[in-house]
Amino acid sequence: MKFNNRNVYISEKATIGKNVRIGDNTVIYDNVIIGDNSIICNDCIIGEPINDYYFNSGYENPETILNEGAFIRSHSIIYAGSVFGKNFSTGHRVTIREHSKFGNNCRIGTVSDIQGYVEFGDNCWLHSNVHIGQQSKIGNYVFIYPYVVFTNDPTPPSDICTGPTVGDFSQIAVGTVLLPAAEIGKHCLVGAQSLVGGKYDDYSLVIGNPAKKIKDVRELKSRNADKSHYPWPYNFSRNMPWEEEGFENWKLKNGYEND
Amino acid sequence: MKFNNRNVYISEKATIGKNVRIGDNTVIYDNVIIGDNSIICNDCIIGEPINDYYFNSGYENPETILNEGAFIRSHSIIYAGSVFGKNFSTGHRVTIREHSKFGNNCRIGTVSDIQGYVEFGDNCWLHSNVHIGQQSKIGNYVFIYPYVVFTNDPTPPSDICTGPTVGDFSQIAVGTVLLPAAEIGKHCLVGAQSLVGGKYDDYSLVIGNPAKKIKDVRELKSRNADKSHYPWPYNFSRNMPWEEEGFENWKLKNGYEND
Amino acid sequence: MKFNNRNVYISEKATIGKNVRIGDNTVIYDNVIIGDNSIICNDCIIGEPINDYYFNSGYENPETILNEGAFIRSHSIIYAGSVFGKNFSTGHRVTIREHSKFGNNCRIGTVSDIQGYVEFGDNCWLHSNVHIGQQSKIGNYVFIYPYVVFTNDPTPPSDICTGPTVGDFSQIAVGTVLLPAAEIGKHCLVGAQSLVGGKYDDYSLVIGNPAKKIKDVRELKSRNADKSHYPWPYNFSRNMPWEEEGFENWKLKNGYEND
Incomplete structure (x- = not known):
């Protein structure tokens, strides 16, 4: 049904792994490397040249590496010069600029906009x-949930660029802005819908405009149980690496003894 | 000018009504049914296969029904497995996932993202x-106005999924989040820009972060008149079915005697 | 690498300047005028017919003027009937409706949505x-920064349409809503993330939901200096016309003596 090889353009300088499916109307530019068992859907642009291309005749497209098992849904645009771990997946119309670095098993939702020069660990899910x-x-x-914005300029416009940092296992709910x-x-x-500046300890519940720490997440009562839902890895395992053995066992073998 | 039949792909298993125009670079997949007098603009994907397609060799695309008078603007993606009433229209780059059900005369604005497993009545307008x-x-x-988000997980991440419900004739203004x-x-x-959880009676004016009921909408003074603009159907009729006879008469014949 | 003239459609009634590059899968409709040294990237639609086209057999596409040095990134849609000054540039997937008027050197960021019937001066940057x-x-x-919304209907839905106005050199930060x-x-x-209605004097710092004037921006201490960053033109010049000589000198020759 899909993947009819209609109007596909693949650069001779791209490297395509085994068992890779590429959708109609998709373009793959120079120096893109796509790992085995990947799917790139229709109307995508992979390895979009960065700005220099338009103004520098000696331009060479920087390397873009999508490791094995990538799944890029239609109408997405991934700039040249980024590296993606295994099983990277996107929704539709995602834009990812240059110098983005993603670990394994990350997912980026429809219309999300990654501005480049960012770093993600493993198993991050952006809605x-x-x-x-x-x-x-x-x-x-x-x-990270829909309509969240990470900012970086405390006195716009300026030449300062200091982005937020977020620690392992944290959750950033809908419509929240993280200040520089x-x-x-x-x-x-x-x-x-919080507006969050400053520094927050591990296990903080942070809420409001302007945001404050309200309590420790471990004190939050869950709606359907007497105990807190947080730390959530003990209570949610769908598609997580601890799905089979549980977080309690998994964490001991994976460097998360203290989580 | 448009509709030059360039690079169009229509599955042999799709059913296209009379007087349907299909834009260049558009793809229509298996088991899509498009009603008479519809317009599907450029670069759309109609009947996008759901996730199973990629992993199940016996996959059959579920039926997608666009009833007569559909108008889908360019770069939109509609997944297989949804049903749309008459005169359904979208802006550009709309994404509508599977198992969405829309009544007649609904409109969905540019870049809107319908996550599937949702139900809309008639004449809903999303900006x-x-x-x-x-x-x-x-x-x-x-x-529903721009940048509104309807959420469904009270303790993210979890396996709970309980979406909001909204009654007839209600208006959800810009940037508001409805909590699960x-x-x-x-x-x-x-x-x-309200953050709204809980339950609100008919005719409530709800505002704030966190939101509260401020008053009855019928007590709101309008800027240009002594009386309230609400209930709005008495004061707004453009493209509404009561445009010619007025809401007062129309409601009696259409089951809205008490509105 | 790009610009391989694959699946490009250019109306015979369009006027294309010298040294213009047009990306693959792009469509340029009737009565579009593109100035010299412009770049239109892949999968764009320039001169998208307005609504009348679908319903009026005598439709003539209104003129669309992109002056010299335009740079439209991929997947953008620009409706017919707008005028753009020199060096207009966009990110990806921008939508610009009819009757939009932009001065010189304006930039519109990825996924931004300009609803038409709007007017921008020179050197406006939308993220x-x-x-x-x-x-x-x-x-x-x-x-104007990401996820800002300019609204125009004080009592939705109604037939009132009164948009916001913003004076020279003002900055509207992330996630803010300007009320009608x-x-x-x-x-x-x-x-x-402010919710802003009403009228604010020059040099106001406006914050909150609902927003208030907090102080004069000239009283704001900068993080890295003893003096205020504002008025910002004295402290930021990247890609601004005063980049070489400084705002102090530039303003005297350009009608901004009082800024």
Whole structure:
């Protein structure tokens, strides 16, 4: 049904792995490397040349590496010069600028906009329409929900660029803005539509405009149980690497003894 | 000018009605049914296969039904497995996932993202860049403005999925977040940039972060008149079915005697 | 690498200047005029017919003028009937509706949505995902950051349409909503995630939901200096016309003696 090889353009300088499917109307530019068992859907642009291309006749497209198992949904644009770990997947119409670095098993939702010069750990899930400014640094197992914006300029416009950092396992809920240089610890929950500057300890529940730490997430009562849902890895395992053995066992073997 | 039949792909298993125009670079997949007098503009994907397609060799695309008079603007993606009433229209780059059900005369604005497993009544108008999470349930004549988000997970991440419900004639203004399981009655007005959880009676004016009921919408003075603009159907009729005879008469014949 | 003339459609009634590059899969419709030294990237639609086209057999596409040095990135859609000054540039997937008027050197970021019937001065920079409603009026050197929304209907839905106005050099930070008919003076800074109605004097710092004037921007201490960063033109010049001689000298020759 899909993948009829209609109007596909693949540069001779691209390297395509085994068992890779490429959708109609998709373009793959120079020096893109796509790992085995990947799917690139229709109308995508992979290895989009960075700005220099238009103005520098000696331009060479920087290397773009999508490791094995990539799944890029239609109408997405990935600039040249980024590296993606295994099983990277996107929704539709995602834009990812140059010098972005993603670990394994990351997912980026529809229309999300990654501005480049950012770093993500493993297993980060971004929902639809997330905006990540340059110089953001995000740990492992961080989930970011729709319409969240990471900013980086404290006195716009200026030449300062200091993005937020977010620790492992933290959750940033819908519509929240992280101000420049905000530091969110590990296992935090930042509530919906918050405006968050400053530094927050591990396990903080952060809410409001302007945001404050309200309590420790471990004190939050869950709706359907007597105990807190947080730290969430003990209570959520769908598609997580601890799905089979549970977080309690998994963490001991994977460097998360203290989580 | 448009509709030059360039690079169009229509599955042999699709059913196209009379007087249907299909734009260049558009793809229509298996088991899509498009009603008479419809327009599908350029670069659209209609009947996008759901996730199973990529992993299940026996995959059969579920039926997608666009009833007569559909108008899908360019770069939109509609997944297989949804049903759309008459005169359904979209802006550009709309994404609509599987198991979405729309009544007649609905409009979805540019870049809006319908996550699937949702239900809309008749004559709902979504403006640009609205995000509707799964399990949302929306009545008739509901208008939703830009950057509104409907959420569904009270303790992210979890396996709970309980979307908001919105009653007939309610208005959800710009940038508002409806929290999981929020219940908005009929004829409500939810103000801009509100964060709304809980249950609100018919005719509530709801505003703030966190939101509260401020007053009855019928007590709101209009800028240009002594009386309230709400319930709005008495004061706005452009493109509404009561445009010619007025809401007062129309409602009696159409089951809205009490509105 | 790009610009291979694959699947490009250019109307015979379009006028293309010298040294213009047009990307693959792009469509240029009737009565579009593109100035010299412009770049239109892949998968764009320039001169998209307005609504009349679909319903009026005698439709004539209104003139669309992109002056010299335009740079339209891929997947953007520009409707017929707008005028763009020199060096107009966009990110990806921008939508610009009819009757939009832009001065010179304006930039519109990825996914931004300009609803038409708007007016921008010179050197306005809109970041990603900005939504500008009809009847907005924006001065010169105005910067607007991601997820800002300009609205125009005080009692939705109604037939009233009164957009905001923003004076020269003002900055509207991330996630802010300008309510209908809001008036922002010159050299203002509107803080992130604010909800802003009413009228604000020149040099106001405006913050909050609902927003208030907090102080004069000239009283704001900068993080890295003893003096205020504002008025910002004295402290930021990258890609500004005063980059070489400084704002102090430039303003005297360019009609900004009082800024």
